[in-house]
Amino acid sequence: MSKTATFERGIHPAYHKELASGKSIEKAKLPQRIVVPLSQHIGAPTQAEVNIGDEVKTGQVIGVTTSFVSSPVHSSVSGKVIAMAPFPNPAGKMVPSIVIESDGNDEAVAYKEDADYMHLGADEIKAKIKDAGIVGLGGAAFPTNVKLSPPKEKTIDTVIINGAECEPYLTADHRLMVERSKDVVEGLKIIMKSLGVKNGYIGIEENKPDAIEAMKSAISGEANIELYTLEIKYPQGAEKMLIKAIKGKEVPTKGLPMDVGVVVQNVGTALAIYEAVRYGKPLIERVVTITGEGIRETRNMMVRIGTLMSDVIEQCGGLVDGAVKVISGGPMMGFAQWTLDVPVIKGTSGILVLTEKEYVSSDDYSACIRCGSCIDVCPMGLNPSMLSILSEKGFFDEAKEYNIFDCFECGSCAYVCPAKRPMVQFMRLIKSQVKP
Amino acid sequence: MAAEAKVHELIVSVSPHVRGKETVGRIMWTVNLSLLPAFIMSVYYFGPRAVYVTGLCILSSIIFEHLYQKGMKKESTVGDGSALLTGLLLGMNLPASVPFYIPIIGSLVAIIITKLLFGGLGYNVFNPALIGRAFLLISFPKLLTSWTEPTAKFIAMDAKTTATPLGILKEEGLTQLMEIFGSKADLYKELLMGNTAGSLGETSAIALLIGAAILFFRKYITWHIPLSFIATVGLLAWAFGGDTGLFTGDPIIHILSGGLILGAFFMATDYVTCPTVRKGQIIFGIGCGALTMLIRLKGGFPEGVMFAILLMNCFAPLIDRSVKPKMFGAVKAEKEQKK
Numbered sequence: 066m067s068k069t070a071t072f073e074r075g076i077h078p079a080y081h082k083e084l085a086s087g088k089s090i091e092k093a094k095l096p097q098r099i100v101v102p103l104s105q106h107i108g109a110p111t112q113a114e115v116n117i118g119d120e121v122k123t124g125q126v127i128g129v130t131t132s133f134v135s136s137p138v139h140s141s142v143s144g145k146v147i148a149m150a151p152f153p154n155p156a157g158k159m160v161p162s163i164v165i166e167s168d169g170n171d172e173a174v175a176y177k178e179d180a181d182y183m184h185l186g187a188d189e190i191k192a193k194i195k196d197a198g199i200v201g202l203g204g205a206a207f208p209t210n211v212k213l214s215p216p217k218e219k220t221i222d223t224v225i226i227n228g229a230e231c232e233p234y235l236t237a238d239h240r241l242m243v244e245r246s247k248d249v250v251e252g253l254k255i256i257m258k259s260l261g262v263k264n265g266y267i268g269i270e271e272n273k274p275d276a277i278e279a280m281k282s283a284i285s286g287e288a289n290i291e292l293y294t295l296e297i298k299y300p301q302g303a304e305k306m307l308i309k310a311i312k313g314k315e316v317p318t319k320g321l322p323m324d325v326g327v328v329v330q331n332v333g334t335a336l337a338i339y340e341a342v343r344y345g346k347p348l349i350e351r352v353v354t355i356t357g358e359g360i361r362e363t364r365n366m367m368v369r370i371g372t373l374m375s376d377v378i379e380q381c382g383g384l385v386d387g388a389v390k391v392i393s394g395g396p397m398m399g400f401a402q403w404t405l406d407v408p409v410i411k412g413t414s415g416i417l418v419l420t421e422k423e424y425v426s427s428d429d430y431s432a433c434i435r436c437g438s439c440i441d442v443c444p445m446g447l448n449p450s451m452l453s454i455l456s457e458k459g460f461f462d463e464a465k466e467y468n469i470f471d472c473f474e475c476g477s478c479a480y481v482c483p484a485k486r487p488m489v490q491f492m493r494l495i496k497s498q499v500k501p
Numbered sequence: 502m503a504a505e506a507k508v509h510e511l512i513v514s515v516s517p518h519v520r521g522k523e524t525v526g527r528i529m530w531t532v533n534l535s536l537l538p539a540f541i542m543s544v545y546y547f548g549p550r551a552v553y554v555t556g557l558c559i560l561s562s563i564i565f566e567h568l569y570q571k572g573m574k575k576e577s578t579v580g581d582g583s584a585l586l587t588g589l590l591l592g593m594n595l596p597a598s599v600p601f602y603i604p605i606i607g608s609l610v611a612i613i614i615t616k617l618l619f620g621g622l623g624y625n626v627f628n629p630a631l632i633g634r635a636f637l638l639i640s641f642p643k644l645l646t647s648w649t650e651p652t653a654k655f656i657a658m659d660a661k662t663t664a665t666p667l668g669i670l671k672e673e674g675l676t677q678l679m680e681i682f683g684s685k686a687d688l689y690k691e692l693l694m695g696n697t698a699g700s701l702g703e704t705s706a707i708a709l710l711i712g713a714a715i716l717f718f719r720k721y722i723t724w725h726i727p728l729s730f731i732a733t734v735g736l737l738a739w740a741f742g743g744d745t746g747l748f749t750g751d752p753i754i755h756i757l758s759g760g761l762i763l764g765a766f767f768m769a770t771d772y773v774t775c776p777t778v779r780k781g782q783i784i785f786g787i788g789c790g791a792l793t794m795l796i797r798l799k800g801g802f803p804e805g806v807m808f809a810i811l812l813m814n815c816f817a818p819l820i821d822r823s824v825k826p827k828m829f830g831a832v833k834a835e836k837e838q839k840k
Contacts, residue, residue: 434528
């Protein structure tokens with residue numbers, strides 16, 4: 066195998082991928098009831114298009130938007146709207162949501178298939194992507210059509226499919242690359258077409274040899290698509306780190322990937338794009354890794370958006386005794402849940418259950434001993450030690466001089482901190498107190 | 502929606518939800534262990550008095566920290582091993598012959614004044630052990646500069662007093678030093694082993710380097726401070742340390758004698774009191790080296806490592822504010838701004 070690409074600094078946490086990496090994607094049971102938040106993305110929330118008592122079909126639009134930076138939401142089952150109220154979302158916020166009782170028939174609206182999809186124009190592709198409600202499925206949930214519509218002065222020459230999946234435990238993208246490699250590549254080609262780009266790349270961390278093999282054979286006939294094997298290192302899958310690894314370019318500080326001519330899309334997003342453009346299928350389900358030492362059976366499941374986590378967990382045999390933490394997403398950047406009655410949303414890549422054994426308390430942290438470990442690992446080259454001290458003391462304005470807004474809260478600093486300081490919390494506190 | 506009842510209590514906390522294995526205690530105890538070879542050599546050369554002096558330093562450091570924190574109604578932090586480390590380092594920086602009250606006073610200054618009054622581990626500006634020793638050197642100059650011969654072989658209680666190699670070099674010159682040790686090779690050998698007069702834990706370069714190797718292996722220290730410190734000392738010793746003009750000095754004598762090895766690997770690298778940014782650490786190391794040689798060659802003391810590190814401790818916060826790590830995407834941002 067050729068040399069593996071990577072970025073500077075970063076950490077090597079225990080990955081625990083083996084818990085779920087061998088489990089094929091199974092279809093989760095059709096939920097009896099779904100809770101669909103009207104906002105599942107970065108940008109303007111959608112407006113409810115239905116009322117209590119309305120009958121809806123699978124794939125029917127239930128939340129509409131007129132904003133550019135937004136994304137419509139669809140019902141993932143057929144049935145009846147029974148409630149519309151704020152519900153907790155996986156990030157711990159109360160979000161206006163639509164509750165639908167399934168009729169069990171899963172009767173879908175007519176999807177508009179298009180076998181000749183590679184002949185579509187860029188605007189048609191983007192319109193289909195927007196109508197399908199596709200957002201970045203890696204976790205950030207940024208509306209995909211916006212990402213595919215860079216301002217005119219930015220020339221995009223490269224599309225990268227992010228198959229790094231650097232978050233420990235998670236294997237959703239891994240399984241998709243093994244099982245749906247052809248479709249992911251088709252998704253990439255559609256993205257390249259929509260941007261008028263010639264160069265496509267796929268980056269996969271070395272710890273997924275079967276995914277690398279599958280993707281290699283899937284791109285064997287594609288002259289313009291190249292696969293990069295990436296070093297196993299967190300946060301290799303962060304956009305800026307991935308671009309550095311593959312293109313050797315650094316996105317300028319406060320900048321975006323498009324500033325270096327790159328658009329990055331997650332594996333799951335590429336697949337959703339393919340399904341939307343080829344089959345007219347809206348984003349009503351996604352692959353979720355249910356894993357961790359605290360769940361009875363680890364799985365990778367295709368879950369309908371809006372299915373409650375409690376429902377999914379039950380299908381995996383429930384929690385083991387001693388399970389103390391349920392996380393939406395991965396262990397490095399995911400959100401701890403206070404209730405399991407939260408829905409799986411578009412950005413939910415995993416449901417991770419940790420037991421007392423893996424749990425590390427952040428309650429007893431001590432003063433920064435200035436060991437500098439955090440500086441050695443910060444992928445953005447910041448000084449987290451200094452920032453945490455400034456945050457602790459309330460010197461927020463001074464923290465701006467240390468480029469706090471380049472921090473994307475990957476948690477590498479907190480991971481290595483011997484004083485167990487809640488570094489991410491300190492960073493968020495500063496960000497909440499000063500303007501960029 | 503009743504699955505919640507089956508789960509006991511869900512813990513909600515900020516990400517990341519997994520943490521690395523390092524703790525402050527693990528680091529401190531490892532540093533303590535890494536000093537064990539040097540401590541054993543100090544007992545070999547200076548006998549039971551080495552145990553007595555170092556033990557008193559450790560014991561009183563721990564007791565002072567515990568009592569202070571109890572008195573202030575705070576949680577005692579003696580378990581993290583840092584009080585022991587301060588005591589150990591202070592003991593290793595004292596001559597074997599000091600009376601019993603010296604370690605106690607030194608520990609009091611180190612732990613109470615230098616460390617705890619500034620807020621405890623993480624907040625102290627100066628290296629506690631070095632302030633303790635500096636206080637003692639200034640207050641009890643005679644006691645702190647009467648050195649004994651390293652002839653105990655674990656057992657002998659009393660030994661003749663003598664001067665340290667650096668003391669001889671400063672007062673009587675290189676010729677006299679050669680007369681005592683024979684050849685340069687013999688001198689280097691004795692300096693490496695630690696068979697010379699000096700502070701308890703500073704004389705055996707070999708034992709200290711074994712300990713330093715452990716810290717490197719565990720990545721608790723990096724090359725930046727020790728290398729820049731020692732290289733600066735060596736360079737300046739070669740340039741200005743000779744009797745017969747520029748560039749005739751012997752860098753090896755200056756590197757191996759006195760407290761340089763102990764200071765460069767174990768004291769200048771003290772996390773709390775040195776800069777955190779690696780580039781800044783090089784500046785810090787060069788500053789330590791330059792001040793050490795300034796004192797050794799032009800100052801009133803034969804040895805300058807302690808004052809050099811303490812003076813550079815003052816600059817650590819300033820260095821940290823001036824030297825920033827290499828930021829991701831920084832170069833291009835500047836270029837773009839120029840456009």
